Amino acid sequence: GAGVSQTPSNKVTEKGKYVELRCDPISGHTALYWYRQSLGQGPEFLIYFQGTGAADDSGLPNDRFFAVRPEGSVSTLKIQRTERGDSAVYLCASSRLAGANEQFFGPGTRLTVL
């Protein structure tokens, strides 16, 4: 597709469960970013990939959060032992190159932890 795609669009889970959120970036984009957006707030940075490696994971809130991008394209954000406070929209963005460059966002995954 032409844009960033994310699956699932909605995810409802119970407290303590494990979830995986998937991002498929724009073809040819080398940089990939995950952000989290809480209600009434702007997106907040979580992690940045340049190719296959996580170049900066300083935004991950704790060690329950982990992300991978094994082949330098699709990325998966993994959340263990989910908590109600993890409920938010998880946004993925990609850019053609690393560094200061336009970032294009996907539609997001709305995660609800009951």
Next chain:
Amino acid sequence: QKEVEQDPGPLSVPEGAIVSLNCTYSNSAFQYFMWYRQYSRKGPELLMYTYSSGNKEDGRFTAQVDKSSKYISLFIRDSQPSDSATYLCAIQGGYSGAGSYQLTFGKGTKLSVIP
């Protein structure tokens, strides 16, 4: 003080009005400035991207950056009901080193254009 401040509104204007949306930021190292539009339950859509002080125009939209005042603005001329959305300002480092590529967003301003 947050790095980026943006009045969340809501802002309601009649169709055809000129809309002015603003953000201030605190870190003078930031060099790249963006405006995103976000419709309800959608991802942010990039509207404008600029890296210098001054104005940048695209159709009905004008982005203005004043680095000396650390103040950025988005103007929408001849506003339409389809412009009703949340507008997010975002800034980016442009310097070398950690954090230079991540976007720092304002809270977003919710705009309603009334027919």
